[in-house]
Amino acid sequence: MNQSKSKIDLYDQLAAQLSSLLAGERDLIANAANFSSLIFHALPDLNWAGFYFAKDDELVLGPFQGQPACVRIRVGQGVCGAGASKCETVIVPNVHEFPGHIACDSASNSEIVVPLMKGERLIGVLDLDSPLIGRFDADDADGLERLAGILIEVSG
Ligand code: SME
Numbered sequence: 001m002n003q004s005k006s007k008i009d010l011y012d013q014l015a016a017q018l019s020s021l022l023a024g025e026r027d028l029i030a031n032a033a034n035f036s037s038l039i040f041h042a043l044p045d046l047n048w049a050g051f052y053f054a055k056d057d058e059l060v061l062g063p064f065q066g067q068p069a070c071v072r073i074r075v076g077q078g079v080c081g082a083g084a085s086k087c088e089t090v091i092v093p094n095v096h097e098f099p100g101h102i103a104c105d106s107a108s109n110s111e112i113v114v115p116l117m118k119g120e121r122l123i124g125v126l127d128l129d130s131p132l133i134g135r136f137d138a139d140d141a142d143g144l145e146r147l148a149g150i151l152i153e154v155s156g
Contacts, residue, residue: 004139007139007140007143008143010043010143011139011143011144011146011147013042014038014039014042014043014143014147015143015146015150017038017042018038018147018150018151019150019154021034021035021038022035022150022151022155023154025154025155026154026155026156027155028123028151028155029062029063031151031154032050032051032063032151032155033063035063035126035151036049036051036063036064036065037065039144039147040065040066045130045135046066046128046129046130046135047066047067047105047108047129047130047131048065048067048069048104048105048108049064049126049127050062050065050066050069050126050127051064051116051124052073052080052124052127053123053124054122054123054124057074057075058073058074059072059073059074059075059080059081059084059124059125062124064127066105066129067104067105068104069104069105070102073102077100078101078102079092079095079098079101079102079111079113079127080102080113080125080127081100082100082113083114083115083125084113084115084122084124084125086115087117087122088115089112089113089114089115089141089144089145090111090113091111091112091136091137091140091141092110092112093110093133094109094110094133094134095108095109095111095129104129105129107129108129108130108131109130109131109135110129110132110133110134110135111127111128111130111136112127112128112136112140112141112144113126113128114127114144114145114148115148116151116152117152118152118156126144126147128144
């Protein structure tokens with residue numbers, strides 16, 4: 001099995017696990033907490049996985065797994081703020097080459113940020129950090145967007 005196929009299989013499994021983990025619960029914070037724990041333990045080579053939620057012009061720290069992180073990020077600032085302002089997934093293969101990257105954990109070398117959208121409205125972002133350079137690719141973007149969609153749908 002090639003690497004891409006096994007990664008897609010892993011996201012298929014995670015989608016099924018997430019759906020059953022969140023079934024019957026609509027609280028966004030509780031569901032985001034279980035979401036971050038599930039992916040932090042299931043996806044290899046992560047040092048941080050969690051959420052920032054949109055409040056006014058800022059992103060405010062939500063449930064996460066990993067080292068303590070900065071609490072408030074202005075929309076447009078850092079990788080999270082870039083994903084939030086574009087409302088698009090941002091993959092950063094090397095955070096040290098990203099202008100304005102906010103270093104919360106010195107172990108982080110690559111990052112992916114997925115916006116959480118409810119229709120046209122930005123709810124927040126999902127943020128994953130890895131100690132590996134180039135850890136995240138288009139399959140991660142597709143898989144994580146699918147998982148984020150489950151969270152938003154269930155927590156409606
Ligand atoms: N690196 C992020 C900040 C959040 S932490 O990675 C948890 C950024 O540049 O927005």
